[in-house]
Amino acid sequence: MDQPHFILGHLPFWLVTYSLAVVGWTLFGRFLMQFFVAPDSRLYIWRWFRLLTDWAVRAAALLVPRYVQPQWLPLVAAFWVFTVRMGFGIAMFAAGLAPSVAPTAG
Template identity: 40%
Template sequence: MGTTSLFSAWAFQLPNFVLAALMYTLLGRFLLSFFFGPASTNYIWRAFVRMTDPVLRVVAAITPRAVPDVVILAFGVLWLLVARVALFAAFAAAGAMPAPGGAA
């Protein structure tokens, strides 16, 4: 496997990886929110909050203010999943999906 085939799919894989990492980090924050309060000083909780706050600000801007914060977290996971599916569909429609197994 040469470097050409290894990095030929970066245009799809890099955004997909970033969206997946954000989605799973939001899911982790959602699960941790049942154990830690919003003002907790736990360093793991603070790291999750710091990494996911930018995404939640965008989701909160399009979500009614009456929705609890935990539901906004769930909607954030859902919107990132939708973004990943849309990315896949866009690359598939354009015929630019990477070959399975990394083959060029």
């Protein structure tokens, strides 16, 4: 039984993938909430959604053409965050740094 611990043995994998998942789903929630909440609202949930996702929305604004409307940027940013998360997961799995459910042969 020389496999590393499922959680602690792969902590970088879990921290990055869960962090990107939180940001991605928060971006999706921000996209949906913007139709019901004013952009300068003082609602604490809206302020936290913006605080957590503003960096990703600004990055998406740099990656997409200028004709993309600002209300679509959270959805575009969510797509890019989920794409980065998938790429990171595949890279970690290929490097043998991601946990596996099945025991390794050996």
